[in-house]
Amino acid sequence: MYDLIIVGGSAAATAAGIYAARRKLNFKIVTTEFGGEVATSGDIENWPGIVHTNGIVLASDFRKHLKSYNVEMEDGATITKVEKMPDGSFTLQVNKAGNGTTSYQSRAVLITTGVHPRLLGIHGEKEFFHKGVTYCTTCDGPLFQDKMVATIGGGNSALESALMLNDIAKKVYVINRNPAFQGEQVLMDKVQEAKRIEIVYNANTTKIIGDQFVTGLTYDNGDGKEHQIDVQGVFVHIGMVPNSGFLDIVEKDRLGQIIVDGLCQTNISGLFAAGDVTNVPYKQIAIAAGQGVCAALAIIDYLNKQKA
Incomplete structure (x- = not known):
């Protein structure tokens, strides 16, 4: 069983993955397509510390950073269902693009699935x-x-x-x-x-x-x-829709955004969400990354309390 499974593969997932790796969690990232909306962005001039880059380069840098920590990543996989088990853990049903289906078990889950075009x-x-x-x-x-x-x-x-x-x-x-x-x-x-x-x-x-x-x-x-x-x-380019349809156990707002508190917690204990898929306003790469960090730290606290 994993300590954590991060669903999604863009800014929030990368930031959370870096922090989870540095804390030596047993985790993996599962994503349909690494980079997400970041990879489709054009010129980026508001990422702190980098005057100018673009989405393709930044997404590539995200992957390199995760690889530097030997983070386990599964690309081309889609989570179709998340269930909470009687013991408090989670089972995730996964469709592995052309390779059938499987399931993973984890003590905590972080949803960072972002959005898709309206x-x-x-x-x-x-x-x-x-x-x-x-x-x-x-x-x-x-x-x-x-x-x-x-x-x-x-x-x-x-x-x-x-x-x-x-x-x-x-x-x-x-x-x-x-x-x-x-x-x-x-x-x-x-x-x-x-x-x-x-x-x-x-x-x-x-x-x-x-x-x-x-x-x-x-x-x-x-x-x-x-x-x-x-x-x-x-x-x-008329807006985005949250990629939250597969998740039927959490509270969402009228737009389908996952409702989270200040620690990126949903209404389900152990299930967290970060980035554009949440109801946090201002959909920006830097905000998604910050949420990813917040979620990772909150998850670490959650896991420590479970072990106590």
Whole structure:
């Protein structure tokens, strides 16, 4: 039986893993895809001590740091269920990508599964996924060199997407359903100053059109007319949804975020959560990492009390 299983593989998991390793816990990290949302981030200029990096590099650094402590990691595995046993321990059901299922037992569990992109839910979105529709500008942006593209959204992720595409695409439309952006001022200023970016405010995207691949999208701006723009790429950045659906034993808020206290404890003793999957506000890499540290220390205290 493990002392701890960390579910997830991004900033919170890495920070918790480092602290758990330094305290010599018997633990492992189980993740579907190491790096998580960090790996899909573009330029990162707010990670303390590093003036400039990007998501791919930072995620790689996370892995290197964990490997330096010989942390046991299982990539490509998905936790499908977490159950609390009569003795207070936990059983985790695991789907091992192409290798069947298994289960692990642990005295404590830390959930750091993060979030996934929110869908538009409009015609053409699913039909043209990976045929012009994408949710990851870092991953797919380079495929649209000198093409016409649109980024949908009005927050930081949409602004970052637009700026990244400004260096790649021929033209970038930013489709924002609100009358103003809701993001960092420095990003808003850069977007508004960029020569290749055109902003469309008060625009609700209604459908994505195409043949074999995306050829355009339509939007409604309240004037009773359907407006169309011709683009080959549609980058959707309208928010995130917590990856908490597999967990049915903890208390969540109306958004599906796992409710935690100041020590990252859920309502289930021995089950902790950290990072973007929780109800802690301000989804930032640095905050997720800090939560991971807090959770690890709280788990160490919890385990020590169990042994006493």
